[in-house]
Amino acid sequence: MTTDVSAHTHAGAGAAAPPPEAVGPLIRGLAVLRELAVQEGRRPVSELARATRLARATVDRVLSTLARIGYVRVEGREAVLAPRLMELGNAYLAACRLTDLLGPFADRLADTLDESVSLAVPDGDGVRFVHQAPRRRAMSLAFRIGDLLPAERGAPGALFAGAWGKREWERWRERRERDPDDTGFPVVPHGNGDAAATFEERITAARRDGWSLDDQLIEPGLVAIAAPVRDAEGRRVCAVSVVSHTSRHDTGSLRESVLGPVRETVQQMEQALATPVTGTSVPPPVAADASWARASKHALGPEFVESLAHGLTVLTAFGHDHPGLSLTAIAGATGLTRATARRALITLDHLGYVTTRGRLFAPTPRVLGLGFSRLAELTLPQIAQPHLVSLVERVHESASMTVLTGNDIQYVARVPTVHIMSVNITVGTRFPAYATSMGRVLLAGLPRQERTARLAAIPLAALTRHTVTSPQHLAAVLDEVARDGYALVNEELEEGLRSLAVPVRDRHGQVVAAVNVSLHAARSTPEHSLAALLAPLGEAAAAIERDLHVANRYTSVSVT
Ligand code: PHB
Numbered sequence: 001m002t003t004d005v006s007a008h009t010h011a012g013a014g015a016a017a018p019p020p021e022a023v024g025p026l027i028r029g030l031a032v033l034r035e036l037a038v039q040e041g042r043r044p045v046s047e048l049a050r051a052t053r054l055a056r057a058t059v060d061r062v063l064s065t066l067a068r069i070g071y072v073r074v075e076g077r078e079a080v081l082a083p084r085l086m087e088l089g090n091a092y093l094a095a096c097r098l099t100d101l102l103g104p105f106a107d108r109l110a111d112t113l114d115e116s117v118s119l120a121v122p123d124g125d126g127v128r129f130v131h132q133a134p135r136r137r138a139m140s141l142a143f144r145i146g147d148l149l150p151a152e153r154g155a156p157g158a159l160f161a162g163a164w165g166k167r168e169w170e171r172w173r174e175r176r177e178r179d180p181d182d183t184g185f186p187v188v189p190h191g192n193g194d195a196a197a198t199f200e201e202r203i204t205a206a207r208r209d210g211w212s213l214d215d216q217l218i219e220p221g222l223v224a225i226a227a228p229v230r231d232a233e234g235r236r237v238c239a240v241s242v243v244s245h246t247s248r249h250d251t252g253s254l255r256e257s258v259l260g261p262v263r264e265t266v267q268q269m270e271q272a273l274a275t276p277v278t279g280t281s282v283p284p285p286v287a288a289d290a291s292w293a294r295a296s297k298h299a300l301g302p303e304f305v306e307s308l309a310h311g312l313t314v315l316t317a318f319g320h321d322h323p324g325l326s327l328t329a330i331a332g333a334t335g336l337t338r339a340t341a342r343r344a345l346i347t348l349d350h351l352g353y354v355t356t357r358g359r360l361f362a363p364t365p366r367v368l369g370l371g372f373s374r375l376a377e378l379t380l381p382q383i384a385q386p387h388l389v390s391l392v393e394r395v396h397e398s399a400s401m402t403v404l405t406g407n408d409i410q411y412v413a414r415v416p417t418v419h420i421m422s423v424n425i426t427v428g429t430r431f432p433a434y435a436t437s438m439g440r441v442l443l444a445g446l447p448r449q450e451r452t453a454r455l456a457a458i459p460l461a462a463l464t465r466h467t468v469t470s471p472q473h474l475a476a477v478l479d480e481v482a483r484d485g486y487a488l489v490n491e492e493l494e495e496g497l498r499s500l501a502v503p504v505r506d507r508h509g510q511v512v513a514a515v516n517v518s519l520h521a522a523r524s525t526p527e528h529s530l531a532a533l534l535a536p537l538g539e540a541a542a543a544i545e546r547d548l549h550v551a552n553r554y555t556s557v558s559v560t
Contacts, residue, residue: 212225
């Protein structure tokens with residue numbers, strides 16, 4: 001299927017000819033990312049070539065460049081979005097500040113009302129979510145940060161459309177004609193002609209009332225009320241929505257019970273928005289800078305498209321407490337020349353990924369359309385899996401990830417080798433934490449008080465002749481593990497089995513999981529295993545952490 005998402009969010013994208021300074025490879029690279037994002041975040045490379053109408057060799061070069069940056073993986077014949085790509089959406093979210101500043105208020109409102117609350121911004125003739133405080137209820141579908149709704153479906157759109165000009169209305173009508181069933185919006189159930197038919201009426205009501213209702217415009221049962229939030233200059237920068245279900249509220253009772261609290265929250269949000277920005281004046285250098293691109297070009301030759309890498313680097317320069325950046329600041333942060341940065345910005349502006357305000361550039365919500373919501377679905381085991389596969393290919397031993405469940409470790413990811421092990425482990429398998437390397441890493445990562453309390457409560461049975469069963473001894477071992485950053489356990493869970501584990505930490509330094517390599521004890525000495533395996537295992541954990549920290553910035557990543 002060819003879904004041209006470019007067409008329904010930004011006037012001119014795909015239609016108007018690019019300005020002469022525009023960077024072709026950046027246009028093509030973004031087209032590939034968009035096509036990858038509209039499906040499940042995974043597509044055959046041949047299909048990508050068809051959908052983008054680019055030559056296969058061009059798509060291959062784009063993909064090898066994106067793979068080098070860490071934004072996609074190529075697995076056999078398929079290209080897959082990778083978590084690192086979320087750094088582009090993170091840059092937009094950090095720069096727009098709405099999630100950071102207003103998210104806590106939305107969370108509090110959700111707690112107070114015990115209903116889902118979201119924040120959404122206008123994006124062309126659509127509405128894009130920038131925050132979700134969900135109350136998980138099985139009955140209705142839940143949106144994620146980055147998801148896009150047609151403006152006529154849902155409560156926030158009628159608030160934003162009140163400010164539409166001729167151009168926006170033209171774009172809306174054109175899209176309605178081209179795609180009456182909303183197939184270009186993968187997250188909404190197809191087609192609701194009523195939503196379009198009542199749109200103007202609802203815009204008028206929203207203008208009059210200052211709030212807007214969604215009476216099952218998205219799907220049967222789903223009702224919502226939204227109110228606009230204005231910045232210091234009076235612009236409607238986002239909408240806060242409270243989402244409920246007809247089993248709890250009709251639109252009348254929803255309005256009666258939540259409009260008061262919503263208005264109070266909006267007032268607090270507007271105060272927060274009026275507080276001046278206190279960022280430093282120079283953004284810190286970004287990771288994927290110009291010198292990295294040069295080195296990659298050197299390593300990959302024609303399979304690395306430098307101008308695509310440069311253009312994407314420009315997007316990552318945003319955020320860091322800076323709502324907008326000058327050309328000079330962007331060039332400084334990325335290490336690019338002003339001329340290169342300028343051409344990238346002209347291209348991104350043409351495609352609707354940045355806007356200008358005076359002399360400052362800022363990313364747009366459209367950046368979230370580059371796979372953000374797809375990737376926001378990933379769990380920690382899914383993030384870890386490709387890194388564990390690489391680790392196993394490197395060390396030729398089985399690798400796993402576990403989390404702490406009570407006094408046990410529980411496997412959440414596992415990549416076995418062909419070696420026949422006596423232990424039969426699958427995802428879900430549990431072992432006592434105290435006798436395993438991953439368990440010791442997880443116990444050592446607990447706050448000291450909790451660790452002590454946990455140790456006192458665990459019965460320490462001798463599972464083999466080697467199992468540590470003295471609480472004092474185990475406490476000393478855990479101190480060592482905490483100090484060294486790894487645990488090596490030799491034949492304490494099972495005779496003949498050796499395992500080396502290291503922690504996986506979240507952005508705050510909290511240990512959330514452990515990864516290990518396990519092997520036959522008879523094949524080498526413990527010293528030799530440590531010398532051979534600690535570095536590759538540590539690198540795999542670091543790669544998992546890098547992805548997790550990007551994914552975790554604005555979305556919660558499930559550890560199971
Ligand atoms: C949501 O956040 O899920 C939501 C918001 C507004 C709507 C419907 C759903 O109208």
